[in-house]
Amino acid sequence: MERAETLASRVAELEARRTEVFGRLERLEQERATALADLEAEAAKVGGGRADIVAGVGDDLAGLYEKIRTQSGGLAAAELRHRRCGGCRLELNNVDLDRIRRAAEDEVIRCEECRRIMIRTGESGL
Numbered sequence: 151m152e153r154a155e156t157l158a159s160r161v162a163e164l165e166a167r168r169t170e171v172f173g174r175l176e177r178l179e180q181e182r183a184t185a186l187a188d189l190e191a192e193a194a195k196v197g198g199g200r201a202d203i204v205a206g207v208g209d210d211l212a213g214l215y216e217k218i219r220t221q222s223g224g225l226a227a228a229e230l231r232h233r234r235c236g237g238c239r240l241e242l243n244n245v246d247l248d249r250i251r252r253a254a255e256d257e258v259i260r261c262e263e264c265r266r267i268m269i270r271t272g273e274s275g276l
């Protein structure tokens with residue numbers, strides 16, 4: 151009789167624990183669904199902006215960007231900062247810097263070392 155009471159108590163304890171674990175699982179699944187919905191919304195927002203940019207730069211440059219991105223591990227364009235390519239970190243020599251200085255503002259400049267597109271800014275060191 152005492153053993154039956156002990157077992158009944160243990161069963162009740164395990165059932166309470168199971169209910170608690172299922173409740174926690176349900177909360178975590180809801181958190182996951184919310185986080186996934188947030189990520190999907192963000193991806194749609196970012197993707198929409200990207201489509202506008204691609205339309206603005208034209209198919210040739212967008213195609214070049216995609217080709218470089220595939221070849222270079224996802225980073226197709228990098229800032230030219232303090233005379234260094236932001237992609238491969240190589241410091242450009244004076245000949246290359248001079249060529250970039252004389253290039254038209256809308257000319258696509260690529261790093262001679264890693265072939266990424268270099269973005270010129272006020273801090274490029276030109």
Ligand SMILES: [Zn+2]
Nearest residue numbers: 235238261264
């Ligand atoms: Zn580079």
